[in-house]
Amino acid sequence: MTETGLEVRDAPTLPAAPSGGEDRVDRVVVIRPASSWPRLDLGELWHYRELLFTFVWRDIKVRYKQTFIGVAWALLVPVFTATVYTVVFGKFAKFPSGNLPYPVLVFSGLLPMQYFTSALTQASGSLVQNVSLVTKVYFPRVLLPMSGVLVPFVDFVIGFAVLLGLMGRFGVWPAGPAVLLALPMLAVALLTALGAGLGLSALNVRYRDVPYAIPVFLQVLPLLSGVPYALESIPEKWQWLLSANPMTAVIAGWRWAVLGAAAPDPAKLSVSLAVAAALFLLGLAFFRRSEPRFADTI
């Protein structure tokens, strides 16, 4: 190295922690190499909660700007899909609908399914779509996929109004206390979408194959989750197989809660819940492991 007489560099010693409460500095940030242990760091997420709401607010605002019919899309998409399903699967193919009117069965299944579809799509694209943020500012990257799974609830609520209308038209009502499980069932859908979304968004940073692969998977998912048929009307062994898919449990449970359909089998339900939890933890772990390299590779 260059030898000069100007070397005034002190031996680096780290200062002691700031004394007392009179310090105007609220946070000392310690920067270290990324630990290999994935964690959710709830304290930091709490610190950044306003930013999460800002992202959600932004995405909702942006979503329907410059669309001609705006929020009406949130109605048209599920209604159109449900009509096609009802005609093709209900009328022509005569899929079993259990004890529910077919349109109600299909629509009640489509609602959580479409929530899941948009949540997964948005969450998995969230990092790449926010390149300028990821490469220029620090915030917990988890906020982006989190915002991605929260925003589609707006569409869900709008679609839910249609479901209520259908239920009134066909005279289907929730039966008893199971209705309290409606929200927890949605929480499972959220958790599943977030888990898969975290993993896929991190994968998408490195491999831009992800946006091509997801639609293929999402196209067959409604058929594998019992959207156009009642789960209990298919052979038992297939029911077990389908339980490995958390969305099967979500849709069956949601129908049970909101429409008073047959209660799902607890054993199969727990399989689904375990898969959802595992998916979430895996997705989070992969996300946290990849996180330190996002800005370098995106």
Next chain:
Amino acid sequence: MAVAVAVQGLSKRYQIGQLRAAYGTLRDSIAAAVRRLGRSHRDHRKEIWALRDVSFQVPEGQVLGIIGRNGAGKSTLLKILTRITTPSEGRAEIRGRVGSLLEVGTGFHPELTGRENIFLNGAVLGMKRREIARKLPDIVEFSGIERFIDTPVKRYSSGMYVRLAFSVAAHLEPEILLVDEVLAVGDAEFQRRCLGRMQDIGRSGRTVLFVSHQMGAVTRLCQRAILLDRGQVVLDGPSHEVVGHYLQTGLGGGPLREWPTLETAPGNDLVRLRWVRVVQDGRTVESADVRRPIGIEIAFRVLRSVEPMFPKIKLFDGEGGIIFNALDTDRRWHEAPACGDYVSTAWIPGNLLNEGLVTVDVGVVSLGGAKLRPHAAASMAVSFTAYDPGEGDSARGLFTGRLRGAVLPLLDWETELR
């Protein structure tokens, strides 16, 4: 005095491939993995250290300059301190809210209005919603675009966009400000505002870390500077000494500076630089014979023919002092130049410069009243060593000792015997 930033043993390692192939497809990765199977151990030659064992402390209220040539690790250091990327080794402690002018306009969404973007951008920069709401009138006023505040920013001109973005950043009131002049490419007007803002913040007793290629700005604004080279701290001391050392060892510049893409080149939507080089006898030269003309060649592309503009150069000596400015006063520049690629060469006459290291700032500017208005500017774009082969026909004649002064011209002497 309290320490605002403490950095200890900070290192950052990149895989070469990571830098080059920013992202690939799954197929590429699988192919690479298969290729790697052939080799048993990891290939360490493919790693480079962008930073290696960097340690320093910045006391509260100090303005620290960080200098070094391109690729020395300056930007990586700031990226670690702003937590955009993580270090491979070492640690850093930061006390207080960090703001950085590299974030200006970050997260702006074209579909949202100016007002909505203030909230969005403010939140991204770490302001609380209440705080933004309180500062909103000031931010709007400072930006000077009240009339368009409820218009989607996609309809803004680039100038309005930058003004709004800058206004938000200027109201962040960070305790520690990180400025990367290198990243603030493009708008020279904007670069000047950044410098002004930085000066204000520095004066108000807050801590500033300033990465720059403008040696004049570093010596003027910073009490202390560190010099990075190949990821390591080479020198740490009073800024004028560090800058002097940097210029004299020729760590800055080189005879050719090229910008690989137009987007990353200095400039605005009217004009962008393409390359700058030092020429003598038709070749790019690192050291130029002081007796013969030396050319500073500036290549730039005019993107929009809007207003008259012309190239200029500014020469500095080895201590960072200005030797002179030179403007291209040709009549052709009295009108807005047609779109296209231009190559202008400023010829420095032979026997004018003194010997030593010369660094050159270049720019394409317009007249702007009392000041020149830069469109595209590159500080320390190129450097070269002016030398005298000592054959007795230069301005120094037969004298071989040191002659001080910014220039050493060969004048016409007239002498009569009376």
